[in-house]
Amino acid sequence: MLKEERHNYILHQINLHNKILSSSLSEQIQVSEDTIRRDLQELAQEGKIVKVHGGALSKSFNPVAGAADTVYALEEKRIIANKALQFIKDGMFILTTGGTTITELARILPKDLQATFITVSLSAATEFTNHPNIEVIILGDKLSRNSKITVGAETILKIQQIKADLCFIGINAIDILGGLMDNDWDVVQVKRAMVNSSKKVIALSVSEKVNTFEPLKICEAGEIDILVTELEPESEKLQPYKSKGIQIF
Amino acid sequence: MLKEERHNYILHQINLHNKILSSSLSEQIQVSEDTIRRDLQELAQEGKIVKVHGGALSKSFNPVAGAADTVYALEEKRIIANKALQFIKDGMFILTTGGTTITELARILPKDLQATFITVSLSAATEFTNHPNIEVIILGDKLSRNSKITVGAETILKIQQIKADLCFIGINAIDILGGLMDNDWDVVQVKRAMVNSSKKVIALSVSEKVNTFEPLKICEAGEIDILVTELEPESEKLQPYKSKGIQIF
DNA sequence: TAGATTACCGCAAAAAACCGCAGAAACAAC
DNA sequence: GTTGTTTCTGCGGTTTTTTGCGGTAATCTA
Numbered sequence A, B: 001m002l003k004e005e006r007h008n009y010i011l012h013q014i015n016l017h018n019k020i021l022s023s024s025l026s027e028q029i030q031v032s033e034d035t036i037r038r039d040l041q042e043l044a045q046e047g048k049i050v051k052v053h054g055g056a057l058s059k060s061f062n063p064v065a066g067a068a069d070t071v072y073a074l075e076e077k078r079i080i081a082n083k084a085l086q087f088i089k090d091g092m093f094i095l096t097t098g099g100t101t102i103t104e105l106a107r108i109l110p111k112d113l114q115a116t117f118i119t120v121s122l123s124a125a126t127e128f129t130n131h132p133n134i135e136v137i138i139l140g141d142k143l144s145r146n147s148k149i150t151v152g153a154e155t156i157l158k159i160q161q162i163k164a165d166l167c168f169i170g171i172n173a174i175d176i177l178g179g180l181m182d183n184d185w186d187v188v189q190v191k192r193a194m195v196n197s198s199k200k201v202i203a204l205s206v207s208e209k210v211n212t213f214e215p216l217k218i219c220e221a222g223e224i225d226i227l228v229t230e231l232e233p234e235s236e237k238l239q240p241y242k243s244k245g246i247q248i249f
Numbered sequence C: 001t002a003g004a005t006t007a008c009c010g011c012a013a014a015a016a017a018c019c020g021c022a023g024a025a026a027c028a029a030c
Numbered sequence D: 001g002t003t004g005t006t007t008c009t010g011c012g013g014t015t016t017t018t019t020g021c022g023g024t025a026a027t028c029t030a
Helices: A003-017 A022-029 A033-045 A074-085 A100-108 A122-128 A153-160 A185-196 A236-243 B003-017 B022-029 B033-045 B074-085 B100-108 B122-128 B153-160 B185-196 B236-243
Strands: A019-021 A049-052 A055-058 A093-096 A115-119 A134-138 A164-170 A173-175 A179-182 A198-204 A216-219 A226-228 B019-021 B049-052 B055-058 B093-096 B115-119 B134-138 B164-170 B173-175 B179-182 B198-204 B216-219 B226-228
Touching (some): A003 A022, A003 A033, A003 A049, A033 A049, A033 A055, A049 B003, A074 A100, A074 A226, A115 A122, A153 A185, A185 A216, B003 B033, B019 B022, B022 B033, B033 B049, B074 B226, B093 B100, B100 B164, B122 B134, B185 B216
Parallel strands (some): A093 A115, A093 A164, B115 B134, B164 B198, B198 B226
Antiparallel strands (some): A019 A055, A179 A216, B019 B055, B179 B216
16 A cells, blocks of 8 residues: 555544544554554644644644633633623623633623622622623622632522522533532532522523533523523524423523 | 543543543543543643642633732832731631732732631632632622722621731821821721721831822721831831831831 | 541553664656 | 666664552541
């Protein structure tokens, strides 16, 4: 088999499987691993694949490095935040949890919006203060080192004393049967309290988290009123939720 | 599974769920926990995640506090913060106001310090969370847009329920006759309450602000116990305060 | 403070990469 | 077909990576 042929074959395999092992290629093409290594090196040099110890990865599969502290799936979260805007009206009292989606929502709020946001998240609070007409209430208590939100009995108590018009809740995992789930005990308590203290609950989630699980349950899927993802509302993945009576946006 | 493949998988999991346990990853990928730990270490070194005991956290969840925009008179504030360190002992309950000097102090605290900090400042709170042994309490209430600290009746009430060992108070203006002063009504209320709720009051101030005036009075100069500036304690400017019984550092 | 979990360190085995080198194959020109 | 040149390939030996494991130190949790 000629070198060119091999290269094409290798490229084909990598694009098909996103990864390939030198050893497996060596066996398939019946050449020594050294040869494969040299092939992979060349292809990598041409920028067609990414060579790694033991084989190679497809370029598209390998996320570009350097995207260090950018928010994961920022585009999706922007879309979600924009969809969420429509539910906010002047004069509302709105509860929010933490998370990057919520923070993104806080960032893009219209400047002339007059509303009161009640939050447990430091970053969301900071973002809210950039909006001149928004009143920000922080629910104070012990600060959770993991999630950078305030947690504890005091927070829960304060939430219980509120009946907010809206609650934006960032979702970590949601499933038709499992409901809303998360992985931090303190955070779960806060989110559950928020769900109970709001007339309308709006869950924000990237579609990737839909139909996934986490160990701790916040509430039933049916307890949320609206689910916002970056997908089209007609998307196949969301239909089960729609038929459960949840509005999809 | 190739190492880079694992890394991609781990990154994906962390970005999806904000946090991940080494043990769970080890089980999912079927490699030893040691390997996972090494993976997490590498990813952390590349700045893609934040490694913690038992697993790792998403970076976007943990805003890098150190990335502050330029602070006025940072060197002076560093000196002050370093001097202030000596007053902090293990086990103390410490009240703090906001301001860049306080935030600087929060940043340089020794890693092994065990103490409880009660604060109204978002930036100080964020900084405190980087210290593993420090408990952070945020006094929640309305968030003041100007000063990024919480203000209001609820905050005052909570402060009054505390008797802290120490209070670090960032000074806006101080004068022998005028006492401690500030220019924001809400902030003044908070600072005054803190002074009254602490066994020992330590005022931190760049020398520039010594002998200046602001419209609103917090308390008499004599009510503070210790004054820390970037100057030598023997400095001419500070002698009047010393003779008033205030310790100078 | 004790007991359990997690982290760290060094080691050793296995796998992979690297380095020349020499023979084989491909190519071009005569 | 031959010949010289260039490129390619496999192989032995060495070096580097990667990984798991045992023992110990650090850390967390109740």
